Amino acid sequence: MLAVKGLRKVFFPGTPNERLALDCVDLNLAAGTFCAVIGSNGAGKSTLLNAIAGQFPVGPGRILLDGEDLGREPLHQRARRIARVFQDPMTGTAPGMSVEENLLLAELRSGRRRFRFGLTSARRAHYRERLAILGLGLENRLFDRIDTLSGGQRQAVSLIMAVLTTPKLLLLDEHTAALDPVTADLVLKATIRVVAEARLTTLMVTHNMHHAIDVGDRLVMMDQGRVRLSLSGKEKTGLSVEELVARFRDKDDRILLAS
Amino acid sequence: MFDIIRSFVELIPVTLAQSLIYAFVALAVMIPFRLLNFPDLSCEGNFPLGGCICGTMLAMGYSPLAAMAVGTLGGFLSGASVAMIALRFRISSLLAGIVVITMLYSVNLRIMGRSNIALFSYPTIFDLIRPGLNDSLPGKILVLGLAVALVLGLLFAFMKTEKGIALRAVGANLDMAQAQGISVWWTTVLGVGLAAAFASFAGTVLVQSQGFSDVNIGFGVVINGLAAVIIGELLLGRHSVARQLLAPVVGAIVYYQLISMCLAFGLAPSDLKFASGLLVLVMLAAPTLMGRERAVVREKVS
Numbered sequence: 001m002l003a004v005k006g007l008r009k010v011f012f013p014g015t016p017n018e019r020l021a022l023d024c025v026d027l028n029l030a031a032g033t034f035c036a037v038i039g040s041n042g043a044g045k046s047t048l049l050n051a052i053a054g055q056f057p058v059g060p061g062r063i064l065l066d067g068e069d070l071g072r073e074p075l076h077q078r079a080r081r082i083a084r085v086f087q088d089p090m091t092g093t094a095p096g097m098s099v100e101e102n103l104l105l106a107e108l109r110s111g112r113r114r115f116r117f118g119l120t121s122a123r124r125a126h127y128r129e130r131l132a133i134l135g136l137g138l139e140n141r142l143f144d145r146i147d148t149l150s151g152g153q154r155q156a157v158s159l160i161m162a163v164l165t166t167p168k169l170l171l172l173d174e175h176t177a178a179l180d181p182v183t184a185d186l187v188l189k190a191t192i193r194v195v196a197e198a199r200l201t202t203l204m205v206t207h208n209m210h211h212a213i214d215v216g217d218r219l220v221m222m223d224q225g226r227v228r229l230s231l232s233g234k235e236k237t238g239l240s241v242e243e244l245v246a247r248f249r250d251k252d253d254r255i256l257l258a259s
Numbered sequence: 260m261f262d263i264i265r266s267f268v269e270l271i272p273v274t275l276a277q278s279l280i281y282a283f284v285a286l287a288v289m290i291p292f293r294l295l296n297f298p299d300l301s302c303e304g305n306f307p308l309g310g311c312i313c314g315t316m317l318a319m320g321y322s323p324l325a326a327m328a329v330g331t332l333g334g335f336l337s338g339a340s341v342a343m344i345a346l347r348f349r350i351s352s353l354l355a356g357i358v359v360i361t362m363l364y365s366v367n368l369r370i371m372g373r374s375n376i377a378l379f380s381y382p383t384i385f386d387l388i389r390p391g392l393n394d395s396l397p398g399k400i401l402v403l404g405l406a407v408a409l410v411l412g413l414l415f416a417f418m419k420t421e422k423g424i425a426l427r428a429v430g431a432n433l434d435m436a437q438a439q440g441i442s443v444w445w446t447t448v449l450g451v452g453l454a455a456a457f458a459s460f461a462g463t464v465l466v467q468s469q470g471f472s473d474v475n476i477g478f479g480v481v482i483n484g485l486a487a488v489i490i491g492e493l494l495l496g497r498h499s500v501a502r503q504l505l506a507p508v509v510g511a512i513v514y515y516q517l518i519s520m521c522l523a524f525g526l527a528p529s530d531l532k533f534a535s536g537l538l539v540l541v542m543l544a545a546p547t548l549m550g551r552e553r554a555v556v557r558e559k560v561s
Contacts, residue, residue: 053438079440092438094431097424104421105428109440113421161439 001031001201002052002169007061009044009051009225021047022058023225032199034216036206040248044225045205049171052203054078065168080110083167085158085175092158095147099138099157102146103127106161130160134190152183159187163194170195172204176211188215209241221247267523271516272396278515279403280465281483283410285491285507287458288484291352293503294418295450296430300481301341301356302458304363305334307477309459311367314376314472323384323467330463331456337363338455342448360477367474375473383467393468403464410457411504418500426450427500482535487511489542514538 009022022044029035037045051058054075063070070078083106086092093102104118124142131139134156138149146154155175162170172191176184192215195202206212212219219236221229229247231239284302291299309330316326337359345355368374385393385402392398417423428436429446437443458480466472484507491510495502521534 074442076437076440076442079438084438086434086438091432091434094428094435096431097427101424101427104424105436105439105441108421108425113425113441115417115420115422117416117419118421118424119419 001033001066002027002029002203003062003064003067004028004048004052005062005064007048007051007058007063009047009056009058021225022051022061024061025222025225025227027220027227027230029201029203029218031201033218034195034200034202034204035218035220036204036212036216037220037222038206038209038212038244039222039228042224043222045222046173047225048222049084049173049203049205052169053082053084053171081168082171083109083162083169084171084173085155085162087174087177089151089154089158089178092161093146093154095145097146098143099131099146099149100124100127100142102157103130103142103161103164106164110165110167127164130164131157133194134160134186136186150183152179152187155179155183156187156190159190159194163198163200166198166200168201170200170202172202174205174207177207191215209244213239213241213244263523263525267520270519270523272400274515274519275512276396276400276403276468278512279400279407280461280468281480281487281515282407282508282511283457283461283464284480284484285487285511286410286414286504287454287456287461288481289488289503289507290454290457291451292488293497294427294430295447295454296433297342297345297352297447297451299338299341299352299356299451299454301338301359301363301455302484303356303477303479303481304360304367305337305455305458305477306462306465306480307367307474308337308363308370309334309462310466310472310476311370311462311474312459313463314378314466315371317378317381317383317467318376320381323382323387327384327460327463331460334459334462335452335456337459339448339452341455342451346444346447364474371472371474374475375471377471378466379470384464385467393470399468406464407508411508414504415501418504479532479535482532482539483514484511486535486539486542487514489539490514490517493542 004025004027007022007025011017011019011021025044025048037048039045050056052063054070054073057072065081094105100119104123107123127142128139136153136156138153138157141149146157149157159175175191176187179187188211202216204216213236217236218232219230219239220227284306287302287305291297312330312333313326316329317323341352341355341359344350344358345352383393385399388402389398392402418427425436425441426446428439428441429443429450433443436446462476465476487510488507489510490513491506491508494509494513495506497503497506518531518535521531522528526534
């Protein structure tokens with residue numbers, strides 16, 4: 001489904017600030033895989049997600065989705081097949097517009113936008129149904145401006161927006177990091193549910209070790225722009241937080257030895 | 260005092276007709292500024308562009324409809340090029356607009372071949388609707404009022420379509436719009452073009468209404484348009500699409516009456532620009548003066 005091959009990204013090449021963000025990243029995700037990505041700050045997790053989404057040109061290296069090279073396809077065209085939820089709830093929603101208008105935009109992500117009235121009663125009913133999954137009562141707030149919702153509620157709506165039409169690939173960039181623990185838990189549970197329902201291929205960046213172990217069927221640890229560890233199946237399910245932290249340390253020791 | 264009030268009241272209908280034309284310019288300021296978050300001042304050049312194209316074509320014997328269509332299209336192309344310049348070369352939309360305004364001055368002179376053309380002897384759109392309409396103030400106000408209402412209705416309907424909602428998303432949140440598959444480039448180019456078309460449309464109507472075309476008719480229209488938008492938003496707020504669209508029209512009507520009042524009180528016409536500027540400044544400064552918003556050292560420009 002998703003194949004990343006020898007992907008490199010250098011920020012500010014040829015300047016004193018030059019930084020190697022991705023260093024030959026290889027990653028293969030089978031269809032329907034829910035993969036958690038962990039790693040310390042600056043490991044390249046978000047850069048990898050942004051590269052896949054098309055935020056900036058990369059090279060050398062290739063990103064293939066369904067066997068098709070995404071090449072230099074611009075972000076907004078990739079968005080037809082790739083849905084994202086950002087860390088900041090403000091980034092993922094359009095302020096000043098109603099909840100239903102935001103959902104409409106998401107629904108039209110993969111299709112054409114026409115000169116026809118957008119918010120039909122059939123669509124509204126569909127949006128109510130989808131929002132009800134969250135159990136936050138948001139199905140009664142379709143007409144409210146989205147900026148009157150709390151950060152957690154906005155993030156929950158962002159999640160529903162991302163999966164409103166079934167994307168080929170779902171990118172979650174620390175989408176619960178800016179939320180309080182209770183809301184974060186709620187959004188994560190909803191994530192697990194909608195991903196399982198539609199069997200979505202998902203990449204989720206997280207800093208939470210428990211989430212990384214408990215959620216999904218694959219775990220990838222990144223460090224200094226490389227994939228250092230990739231676990232799946234039994235290896236992953238049997239993992240404890242202590243072991244995972246130990247692996248982080250292990251990595252640190254190696255860095256110390258190398259320097 | 261009585262004389263002052265009487266002369267103001269007598270001018271109300273004339274001013275109303277004028278303000279209904281300039282309402283389109285106010286719309287042309289509001290759409291990029293508020294709906295697209297891409298402040299564009301180029302109506303200072305698009306407005307006379309429409310007037311010059313229309314005047315020249317009328318003088319060449321074309322029908323008023325053809326002259327207005329080409330004039331409006333000219334504004335669309337000019338507005339679209341402002342957006343393209345700003346996006347392609349990554350320069351501020353305001354700067355791109357100023358460059359285009361400057362260039363349009365030469366273009367407008369080239370189109371007309373001289374600085375003004377008298378159009379009294381040619382049939383205008385008003386004659387086409389009903390002969391003698393141009394001399395009947397109530398009739399003119401009715402026709403212009405209907406035109407404004409029609410355009411507002413169409414714009415409101417458009418903002419509720421799938422395309423219209425996408426356009427507003429670009430203005431509300433660029434990252435979100437792109438992540439929802441919307442081409443920011445095309446939306447901005449077409450949106451700013453559409454807005455500029457309203458400005459040049461107003462130009463084509465104005466030259467036919469006043470009976471002559473002049474390269475200098477655009478001088479100061481952008482500040483008038485801005486003042487209208489701000490006054491309208493002050494009166495109506497901008498918490499819904501309907502209010503946001505209505506604000507420039509209501510603002511234009513109120514603003515031109517205020518200007519007329521200043522004239523009635525004996526202000527020299529040449530002092531009006533200062534008064535307009537002062538008005539805009541006070542309106543813009545009001546939130547910080549009243550302490551509702553903390554003043555920032557520098558506003559981020561585009």
